[in-house]
Each structure stands twice: as structure tokens, then as C-alpha cells.
């Protein structure tokens with residue numbers, strides 16, 4: 001088998017997701033990371049901004065455009081804020097056809113929804129290139145592997161959407177999801193990206209816990225769309241929280257049902273052979289997943305109810321790790337290639 005590495009580039013590589021992608025791709029045995037770009041750090045060495053990569057990375061942030069990179073590399077990651085990805089993706093098409101050979105993985109929310117009208121409602125932006133939404137395959141690796149493998153354009157799922165989606169997808173596919181599910185989900189501060197704001201600044205967050213975007217988080221339509229694609233017309237009531245931690249999503253879902261044990265077994269069976277989803281009859285812990293590509297699911301059966309807990313690292317399984325999992329699918333590499341790390345304890 002040809003072991004020549006594929007070439008890759010990251011646009012928006014100075015951000016938290018871009019930095020994790022850089023770290024993972026540098027260590028991936030089948031990938032040669034050739035370009036990393038930025039607007040603010042052009043000419044800066046990656047290891048000057050991120051000294052943990054010293055000795056591993058001689059790259060310098062450049063200002064190549066997405067379109068230039070699409071012609072140069074095999075795999076192009078866009079790690080831009082939502083909104084910015086819309087134009088970046090649009091620049092990758094000419095007369096409706098993709099330019100270059102690159103297969104593209106977009107980390108933002110800009111191409112995860114099918115209906116452009118949902119962008120105005122949930123992201124507060126008009127999606128000017130709604131006709132391109134249909135080009136993207138939704139990249140929830142465990143549930144869309146065949147389509148991802150064949151795709152040129154993948155929309156990598158959001159971090160909350162991955163945690164909640166993985167917990168609910170087996171039940172949606174089995175026709176066992178109740179009409180309404182409630183999800184309480186806490187996130188760490190890296191979920192807000194590298195630029196500090198009042199709400200994400202350390203003194204504001206380090207000893208605090210609060211709810212935000214209650215019942216109106218932008219990942220709700222993404223999750224409901226994914227569940228609908230598996231046959232479930234389920235409404236999600238989502239209560240997100242900002243928790244005093246840097247990494248991690250911890251979602252707790254409440255499902256009223258007649259036979260919780262049957263539902264629990266469906267979830268166990270669905271992930272029996274999944275390399276990155278571990279299911280237990282006890283609580284997952286963020287300490288066991290942060291730093292890894294694992295999503296850990298915990299199941300609790302009660303009287304007429306099932307509680308499902310789902311924990312993952314937002315920048316890994318919730319972003320860069322899942323993106324590398326998708327790259328492995330798209331290029332036919334072993335599913336776990338470049339993703340062998342487990343959490344470091346205690």
C-alpha cells in the first residue's frame with residue numbers, strides 16, 4: 001500500500017482549534033502539514049506562539065488564501081469563526097464547481113445546517129451562499145461514515161452537538177427517542193476561542209457557573225437536523241452552562257420513556273465496536289476524556305426515565321480530533337491513526 005503522506009493546510013491556525021489541529025496533524029503518520037495561515041501572525045513561527053510545539057514544528061504562519069491552498073494540498077481545514085467561513089468556502093468554488101483538489105473540512109457552524117433561513121434565526125447572519133450548503137456532508141463520524149468517506153466537503157459538528165448527538169443518535173436510529181428531550185450541558189472556556197471577552201475572561205469564569213443561551217443555543221437546529229436524518233422528529237430543550245474549567249463538554253440528558261433498560265442496551269450495542277465512544281453504567285468524567293478523542297457515555301435507568309451523560313474534550317472529539325477522524329475516513333486511513341492519546345491522569 002502507498003504510504004506517501006497526504007499534504008494538509010489549516011486556515012485560521014492561530015486559534016484554539018487551529019492549534020489542536022496543528023498538534024494532531026504534526027503527529028499524524030500519514031499527513032504532512034505544509035501550510036498554516038493567520039491574519040494577525042503572518043511571519044511568526046508556530047512554536048513562538050505555541051511553545052509546546054517547539055522541536056516539533058518549523059512552520060511559519062502564512063497568508064495564503066483558501067483558494068490558493070485548495071490547489072496545493074490534499075486536505076484543507078478551515079478553523080475560522082462562524083461567519084468568516086462562509087466567504088472562505090465561497091472562494092473555493094468557481095462557476096459552481098470546486099477549485100483545486102483539496103478535500104475540505106470546515107470547523108465552523110457555517111455549513112452544518114441545510115436550510116439557509118436557519119442561519120438568520122440561530123446565528124444572526126444572512127447566509128449569502130446558501131446554495132453551497134448542499135455540498136457539505138455533516139461530519140458526525142460514527143453516524144455518517146460512508147458519506148464522509150466519499151465527501152469533498154465536510155461540515156465538522158459543533159462540540160455540544162457532538163456530545164448530545166452521540167448520546168441520542170442510537171435511539172433516533174432505533175425509533176426509540178421520545179418527542180422531547182432535555183439536555184443540560186456545561187462547557188469549558190476554550191469553547192469560546194482564543195480571544196478574551198468579558199464573559200470568557202478568567203476572573204469572570206474561573207470560580208463561576210452560569211447558564212447562557214437557555215433554550216436558544218445555535219447547536220439545537222444542528223442536533224435536531226441530525227436526529228431527523230435518522231428518522232426522529234424530536235424537539236431538544238437545551239440548557240447550556242458555562243463551567244469553571246478550560247476544556248470539556250459534559251451533557252446530561254433526561255429522556256422520559258416506558259422501558260429505559262431497552263434504550264440503554266440500544267446505546268451500548270450501537271457503540272460496542274466504536275473506537276472513540278465508551279459506554280458505561282456509571283458517570284463519565286471529564287478527567288478521563290480531556291486530552292483525548294474519546295466521548296464517554298454514562299447510562300442510568302430509573303422508573304420511567306433514562307438519564308444519559310456524555311463527556312468529551314471540546315477541542316478534540318468536539319472539534320480537531322473528530323476532524324482528524326473524518327480525515328481518516330476521507331483518505332481511507334485506519335480510524336484511530338493520529339488519535340492514539342488517552343487522558344493524562346491524575
Ligand SMILES: NC(=O)c1ccc[n+]([C@@H]2O[C@H](COP(=O)([O-])OP(=O)(O)OC[C@H]3O[C@@H](n4cnc5c(N)ncnc54)[C@H](OP(=O)(O)O)[C@@H]3O)[C@@H](O)[C@H]2O)c1
Pocket residue numbers: 011012013014015016017018037038039040041079080081082084107108109157158159190191192193194195314315318319
Ligand atoms: N473552541 C472550541 O471548542 C470549538 C469546538 C468546535 C467547533 N469550534 C469552531 O471552530 C472554529 C474555530 O474556533 P476557535 O475556538 O479555534 O476560534 P478562535 O480561537 O477564535 O480562532 C479563530 C481563528 O480564525 C482567525 N480569524 C479570526 N477572525 C477571522 C476572520 N474574520 N477572517 C479570517 N480569519 C479569522 C484567527 O486568527 P487570526 O486573527 O490570526 O487570523 C484564529 O486563527 C469556530 O468556527 C468555532 O465555532 C470551536
